[in-house]
Amino acid sequence: MCERNPIQCIIPPYITDKLVNSPDPQTRSRAIANLRAATKMRTARVAAQAMPTLMAAMSPGHNKHRLVYDAQQTDELPGTLVRAEGEPDVADVAVNEAYDYSGVTYDFYDQIFQRNSLDDNGMTLISTVHVAEVDDQGQFVPMNNAFWDGEQMAYGDGDEVVFRRFTQSLDVVGHELSHGVESFTSNLTYFAQSGALNEHFADVFGILIRQWKNGETAATANWVVGAEVLVPAPTRRGIRDMENPGTAFVDDPDLGTDPQPAHMSKLYTGPRDRRGVHINSGIPNRAFVLTAKALGGNAWDAAGRIWYDTLLQLNSGSQFADCAKLTVQVAATHGAAAKKAVTAAWKKVGITVWRCRGQS
Secondary structure, X not given: OOOOOOOEEOOOHHHHHHHHOOOOHHHHHHHHHHHHHHHHHHHHHHHHHHOXXXXXXXXOOOOOOEEEEEEEEEOOOOOEEEEEOOOOOOOOHHHHHHHHHHHXXXXXXXXXXXXXXXXXXXXXXXXXXXXXXXXOOOOEEEOOOEEEOOOOEEEOOOOOOOEOOHXXXXXXXXXXXXXXXXXXXXXXXXXXXXXXXXXXXXXXXXXXXXXXXXOOOXXXXXXXXXXXXXXXXXXXXXXXXXXXXXXXXXXXXXXXXXXXXXXXXXXXXXXXXXXXOOOOOHHHHHHHHHHHHHHOOOOOOHHHHHHHHHHHHOOOOXXXXXXXXXXXXXXXXXXXXXXXXXXXXXXXXXXOOOOOOOOO
């Protein structure tokens, strides 16, 4: 779904490509629908990248404000409003998950980084559940994805063969909403290394949101993204493994083998995946995990703060080396130990940040 157009989806195109070639007709049909659905969202996403402020729906009180809609198994967004800020739980679990987890995401950015919603100005968090897509028979089928389109979140229910309901994963919700934060900060171009950084920061904050909610330390936390949205199988553990890129799924009959590299020596430079935005994000992902574990304690404290402050200072064209250099500079403000940990982490993934003359 994300291969041809830069909508930011949780399911990477290399997985969809594998599913398009599935021997199972239904799986293949759903994968083709996944690709086709991206075309409809292209204009909105491009406009949002160019003018994110104009796409932001302001909350009435410039504070936490959530709206959850139901697409009712169609592809029309936003759909029918079914729950608004302050209203009680409803019978639909997907509605409640979208509401609760967008709230956790808001609270994380508010309490940890003193950021007021995605735009830091009280942007309303809009979600649509039960989003469908049209298969090759012209029928609506539940979407096998979740995405941020520049204005709102959209969640599919999955096919219950490979994918499950996408609202049930807090790190998936946090990941996708964090794309919104990125659009109002560095606005990293969704292509090649800058695009891989875009995916990387979304993974970082998505996983930190889950760790923060669950009270998990860097040492004890699970660094796998999206485990809840996959139907369990021995050959798959999640969509990505931030600590050990390339191991989230191996020889899986539906997904194939995780192509993420863990080191710059294996950097993907081909045309797929918008020149590797999901593939190559494994490299900086590993650098972050190495940093967080070296610093110890809660990953959202020192490591998370370093990465957040870095995000605020990057620009749309920043590359891996730019990110590495800036994280080291920011880490230095946290002390020599933090600077050493960040420098060592990048070196382990093949990026050396050279010390400038006169620096300690």
